[in-house]
Amino acid sequence: MQFRKNLQQIIEHIQTDEQYSNNIVNWHTIPEREAQTVPFPVSIDSRLKEALQSRGVKELYTHQGQAIDITRKRENFVAVTPTASGKTLCYNLPVLQQIIDDPSSRALYIFPTKALAQDQKSELNELIEALGININSYTYDGDTPSNIRQKVRQAGHIVITNPDMLHSAILPHHTKWVALFENLKFIVIDELHIYRGVFGSHVANVIRRLKRICAFYGSNPIFICTSATIANPKELAEKLTGEKVTLIDKNGAPAGKKHFVFYNPPVVNKPLNIRRSATLEVRKIASEFLKNKIQTIVFARSRVRVEILLTYLQGLVQKELGPKSIRGYRGGYLPKQRREIEHGLRNGDIYGVVSTNALELGVDIGQLQVCIMTGYPGTIASAWQQAGRAGRRQGEALIFMVASQAPLDQYVIGHPDYFFNRSPETAQINPDNLIILVDHLKCAAYELPFKKGDTFDGVELEDILEFLTEEQVLHFNNGKWFWMNQSFPAHNISLRSASQENVVIIDQSDVAHVKVIGEMDRFSAMTLLHDEAIYLHEGVQFQVEKLDWEEKKAFVREVDVDYYTDANLAVQLRVLEVDKERETEFASVSYGEVTVQAMATVFKKIKFDTHENIGSGPIHLPEEELHTNAAWISLNEGIKNKLTDKKLEEGLIGIANLLRHVAPLHVMCDPSDLHVVPQVKAVHSEKPTIFLYDRYPGGVGLSEKVYEIMEELLAEAEQIISHCGCESGCPSCVGMEATGEDGKQLSLKLIELFRDGQKRMLL
Incomplete structure (x- = not known):
């Protein structure tokens, strides 16, 4: 097959051509792995079994079988296996079986991004179609049209959403979601490792609010979590959900051969030990694959770096491959652009994508064969996630890690054993951070009043509730604390950034068609959207003409200059x-x-x-x-x-x-x-x-x-x-x-x- 032969030829070329081979520090090949399977359990409905067999699933991987056994005991679990190992079936099978057994049952799927939610919805719908049973699965996010929202609330067996939507649109309006909360049997939290730091601490409190509302309506759902490899998945799942969970970490899925190449750019200034820019080396390596029409993903550490690399690569190979053949992908792009890029990667129209870690998650983006990391991603867990984006369909894959000048990059590139043998990092969250906790207690009080003696999933509250009463945010009457402010608390609380408001980026290149092209958190805007900054978006340069700090608006105009700003x-x-x-x-x-x-x-x-x-x-x-x-x-x-x-x-x-x-x-x-x-x-x-x-x-x-x-x-x-x-x-x-x-x-x-x-x- 020509496609595979091209990859082999380029691997040989890289291994023999001195401009590459002299800079390769380590070439680590991970052999193919056979699948370990178990037969379908007898508890699985024959129609569900037939639907899976029609889609090529003849048996279950061992970790999928274990997931079904644990849910039959009504226990929570977290499944931790690599990318493309069939984690989706770990939750889709128990959920669909439950709905077949009891059609009034409901499930809530929480994905960290809208892209992932859309992707998983299409996979789930294909399985439901093959099943031939009337099971409704709907996405409920900011893009859901208002005329469909009522249908989702009333008739959605499976509601697919993200933490932001759960926080600001579902929980505050729980009275419209009675059918969901009364019959909620499963809560699925995918990509658990993403919920760390600030974001994870917020989401843990959103889950506390969700459990409180479930208890109010008399339901006690099972939590199913899935995660990429981290050091403490069980601890993180228990902190996030406030429940005991069982760990599933024995992977039964097969995997194709993977070549992992550690590449260190050459030294250009010996006395100062300064190396050639990783960005310029990545440009050279990526163009080799793209010119041969081999689908390649390039990861960069920052939005600016993504746009710089995109500009470089488009300039090199656009004429041969066409204007839309190489695209950028990062936060700040509008949803329509992101869906278009995902679709183009799946159907092969797009040969290359330059992304931040936004594409690190499990979105199915097709038959990518090469992954190039511009610098060490910062954690071992992240590096394996990014590497997993190539060769997803059991094909051979090539992964390049190109070191930057940064100390950690140089350490990792010089110590491959550290990378391949060390266990991944620990994910930290602190749900009891006072500022985050108080924010979510306001939201919880708006949703349901607190009674004397109530806790917030075990957290003692009385002092905080009394403080909020003194601040005239809550009102105490007849043994209960009620929300008394006119404003709607969830709207003012961002789950994802340290600042509460984002700066909106407005393109005024065409005065007749002024349009919003993106947004950015306030702290980042200070250094990336100040007056005269060059803002890069989809490889296009914009100059910031005015940053209105009070109104949180940055007005930009398209320019063509040969520099960027820092x-x-x-x-x-x-x-x-x-x-x-x-x-x-x-x-x-x-x-x-x-x-x-x-x-x-x-x-x-x-x-x-x-x-x-x-x-x-x-x-x-x-x-x-x-x-x-x-x-x-x-x-x-x-x-x-x-x-x-x-x-x-x-x-x-x-x-x-x-x-x-x-x-x-x-x-x-x-x-x-x-x-x-x-x-x-x-x-x-x-x-x-x-x-x-x-x-x-x-x-x-x-x-x-x-x-x-x-x-x-x-x-x-x-x-x-x-x-x-x-x-x-x-x-x-x-x-x-x-x-x-x-x-x-x-x-x-x-x-x-x-x-x-x-x-x-x-x-």
Whole structure:
């Protein structure tokens, strides 16, 4: 078959051509795996069995059989197997069997994105059609027309939605959903690993509200969760649902052969150990496959990087393949665009897609053969998810991980065993974060009044309810707390970002047809949508003509320039209260409450291709203030006397640069959720200090986890510096700002002091 032969030819070409082979650090082949199956259980209806057999499912994989056994015992479970292993049947089979047995039964499916919900709905509907029984499955999201919504509420056996819609449209209007809540037998939560950090903490409270409403209507549904590989799926499922769950983690699905290639761009400046840009290397590698019409997905870490790569690749292969053959995919695109791209990938019209982690989830995007990651995705779990997007239909697949200059990338690329043998990361959530909890208690009180003695899935409430009564948000009468505000609480609470409002992006290139082309959270807008910023959307460049900060609107116009922009945030941090502390002879590790003032100050213009700085300008935006939690490590007295402030600062900046990359990996959060600030003289203690803080009001437990594992983080930072091939510090270890004569040695010495206070060392 020509398609397969092309892939084989290119694999041989990459292995022999020096421009590629010299940069390949590790070529790891994962062999094919045979399926492990079990016969259909006798409890499965013969019509359901026939429908599955007509779709090629002759037997069940072992994990699917286990899922059916557990639901028959009316127990909750979480199934953790790789992408494309048939997790969907783990919940579709028990749900359909239940509806066949009792047609009044209902199920609620929760997917983290609308794209995934749409995808799963089409798969479910095909199975229902083959079954030939009248079972109604409907999607209920922001795109559902109002004339269909009533039908969904009354007649939907299976309602497919997302957490945002459940939070703002279903739970507050539960009186319209009586048929669903009275007969709810199953709640399915797909892609469980996505519910971590801020988002997961919010969703755990949405689930608490959902359970409260189910109890009000007399139902007690079973929770079915599915997840990609993480270290603590059982713990996360139990925290998210507030219920005991059984773990299913033995995968019975087959898998095709996978080639996993670790690729490190060549060094272009030996003394500084600066490598060629990962973005430019990815452009070169991806174009090899695209020119041969081999379907390829390229992942990039940020929206800006997606758009830069898309611009590069379209310029290289658009003439040969056609204008719509390579597309971008990320948050901020409108739903219609995203559906069009998913469809184009499935039917083969689109050969290449450049995406953020938005396509990391289990959307079926067809016969992709190649996956290229621009830089390490940040977690082992994420890397395997992205790798799983290629070769989904048991075909051979090639995965490239192209390292960036970042310390963690260089560490992972140089230690393949770390990647292939280490267990994935732990997902953290903190449903009891006071700010998040209070927000959802307001929503819960709006939905149903609280009675004296009530808890919120085990959380004692009386103090908070009394506080909300004093604030005149609730009214206490006859032993109950009632919502008394005129506003509708759920509308003002965003589940997904630290800020409550998004900035809307308005294209006014054509004055007669002004249109909204996307949106962005407030914190990101400070550095990406300021006046004169270049905003990239679907490979098209727009310049921000005006950012109306009060009205949360950015007005943009299409331009054609050969640069993009990048902005800096100036951060001031003060300690309010110390909650925990431990000391060694030379250092102390602390955790507590801090206040952070952040301000966007300056932006740079960076030229395409060469990535050189060609200009800059000021940003005029108000300061944002944040009360949150932080972990910090301080060097005790005596160190300052042995080092000048300049040398001390250089060493601290080097360590901070490493922790910025290492810490998010261990607490499994987005790097933007955890910020790092070094201070030569901290305001509260006058000691050299490095702070790591949660970028969310009140914190979500990330910095608390950092406090617990600080020594482990420092040990990893030390390894990265020690193994780096540079002489005196480089972007791959201590970062550009600390690459002085002895930046590397200074950072190493300081880490040794931070780590081992019992050893006396002479600087």
